[in-house]
Amino acid sequence: MTLHVRPHRSLAALTLLLAACTGQPQPLEKPLAPELALPGGLRVVLLDADLPAVADTVRLAVGKTLDVKVPDWPLPTAANGQYSGFTTAAPLDALALTWSTPQHLRLTATLGKMAGGFSLVQTGQAGCGLTWQVDGGSVQLEAEVVRQSDASLAVQLSGAPVATWEGASVSDASACLAKLPPADASSPGDAILAEVTQQLAKRLSAAFLPTVSRVFAASLEQSGRLATVGSVDPAVETRFALKYVEDAAHVALHSGASAQASLAVSVDADRHPCAVDVPLPVAVASPLAQRSPPSGQAFLRRALVIDQALVQRLAWLAARAGALCAQTHHNLTTNLAPGWAADLLPQVDEWIEGPPSSARFWPGSSPTTRLVDTPAGAAVEWTMDDGQLEIIAHVADTEMTVLTVTGGFRATLLPRLQGTHALAFDLVSVERLSTHQSSPLLGDLATPASEAALSTLCEAALQGIFANQAVLPLLALTPGPLPPGTVLTGVDRTGDALWLWLEGGQTP
């Protein structure tokens, strides 16, 4: 099943900032194809401090043995008879809890070797004793939170439990078989085994239900935050057609140390006429390396982890949606010498008035991105192999394109905390890759009069273009999903993942 979950505003903002401009993608007319999903593209990691109840539950339960006594149940094909006295001891080797939605939890209990005894009883006849044993197995149950008529919440099973046994067998049942009526199963022994399996699974499910309820009660708020961390801005969804796939979201517990919600993110956009037609890059999210939080964190710690593959797809998405076809009027005077025109266009600088008034960028390719480390920290490296930068200035009181720089561009964007509630991406460097210059007023320019002036101008122009959406208001725009007081405290990188660290907020 696919559920259209609205994306995180901050993630969409990241899309924008990676795109660095102001495109206006149109809503898609058809649903996103499943192959567009990138499993593991986005993860939300909660450390154990965030989930004490879950961690405690798992820690307390694992290693214990459950004494199981199954109530008698009737023979399925006989009017008068029943299975009776089933007991066993179930050693709980592991317990895994997985949310598919904030309200829907899957519990998987891994059990060790078990054995039990029971009997078949028919009315008016003596009982027939049997034994049952397995080498091990698992029981999986699904539970969900439902709202009662009195508005209270209740936890209930949402389907039949599924039990899987290894090496299951029953003792020689020949003495009892005569007592059984003909069955549909190929083997009467199998029929008995199936009956036992089903009833045991039901009983174990009932036994686990209180545990599930406790987990829900303690962690529903947190798990809800996991899955709803991105339910904010429908406008962004329609513009960028970015969605999460529900059935790929899950929380996995790692020995009580932390939990992570792994979300598959699908992206697609109708191609803007200004964007080159490049297919969605093939990408696979890397396994998430565990990472210790920065020292000195507060009680609640969590991280939003963005995989490099997702960063690449977001860049592709933004470019395809036309967001890279950008114009800026800002920051063009940064570091720009007053004599820039004389340095670059000495033939006509006499008529060029003041600094450039604006710059435009036209992509001739789709950008590639990768996470890199710089001396200043983790950064996103953005490369456009083919693009054109147009510098516009006033010539005799008239706006004109005075210089075009065509070729490849590489920019390095450095994430930076802006206060405690926003993330900014600073363009810290621009590199020209085999560019050539021309001027509509003068034609091709073999070599720029000043390489340094050209680099400064290109950097100023791209800074202006990236400045359009360079702030990621991670928390300020999401008052609901995260606990009040949560702040963004750090950004770093592990392998192919960009970690945005959050801390603070109320205790559960």
Added chain:
Amino acid sequence: MSVRVPSALPILFRAVLAIASVYGCSKDVLNCETGLCPSGFACNPGSGQCEELATTVTSTSGLLGRLSAVRMADGQLGVAAFNSERKSLMWMRESQGDWQPSFLAGPAATAQEAPAGHTSAAVADGDGGVHLAWRRAGDSTLWYAVQGPNGWQREEVPVAVPGTVGAALAIGIWQGHPVLAWRALDIQNVRVARKMSEGWTLETLPQPTALPGDPTAAVDLGRSLALVVTPSGPAIAAYEANRGDLVLATRAADAWNVTRLAGLDPKTGADQGDLGMPVAAALGPAGDLVLAYRDRVHDRVLLARAKSGVFAQELVMDGQREDPVHKTTRSDLLGSVLSVVVLPTGLAVVAAQDASTMRVRVAAERPAGGFVSYDVPGTLQVWPTLVTQPDATAACLWLDLANAARPGSGRLQRWNVPRGGQ
């Protein structure tokens, strides 16, 4: 000379025909198509014929900046332009197919005078006179001259405070008196001066009507402006930079009425783009006001015409251009210079600067509605302006930089706009 090219032929045949027509064949087939005419010809969709392009190159070079052109009472053209080599305002008068240049301001006109005429405006009155206004950039002063029987008489406009005159400037004739409008840098608004027999009067445009929801919004008016005199009085279209709106000021009786015409929702005040930088204005044969202005957000040129007191806006041309290499569409910086005229038929013609390709584009209104667009032949074309012709057509003037003696300054050229819209 005409070349007729069928319009509904298979693509392959049309391609062959196009190649053939470029090399001088097939000149008598019907219905040309835009882009299929030989070099030196342009398709006239109205007649279905490829018409020879008429261009005239003046001998004067070294021109730079906006042109101010007027059709004088004798039917000849007059053009004011800045001569960048002499750093002076030049007046060129057409005479028997030739141009007679003279200098009106700047060191070429008056020894020791500072450069002048970078920005100018011209208008012809009904008595055969020509009125010019210009700005001297060095001290930001405003000057006025009228051509009478004894030649030009010039004066500094005394009511324009030196140091406050901006680059946007316009002139008209109202009730026989010259009226000037300019951007006043000190108040970021438009001042209007009128020369009466007893001297100059001065007014400042009132603030535009308050914005819904933001009645105290600051105003920055007049970075671009256009002035025409309607039967009821002067009308000034100006750009309001703080909100990116096109503002229209009309004078009735003794008061100005200033309203935001485009760029916002008139009821809610919601922003609807960046319109009006620049703006050009013309009068229709019935005295109706026609405005052409640039949409900076979408790189397109729009035209608004008053109908029954309500302005209706329509698209004239846009800056979309195919990029065959990348198979994409990009947008040119279209309309950084605009000019509009209205022919005696009531049809408008608009010239626009494509500042990305340095080409001039002209769009002529069709009687049935809409515009037909022409790429004016040539390269490195800048600062177009339109004038009406005695034969009820339009001519486009511009500066040609391709054949200039030095980079960045050009020669005057002219192209007669085909009767394509008819």
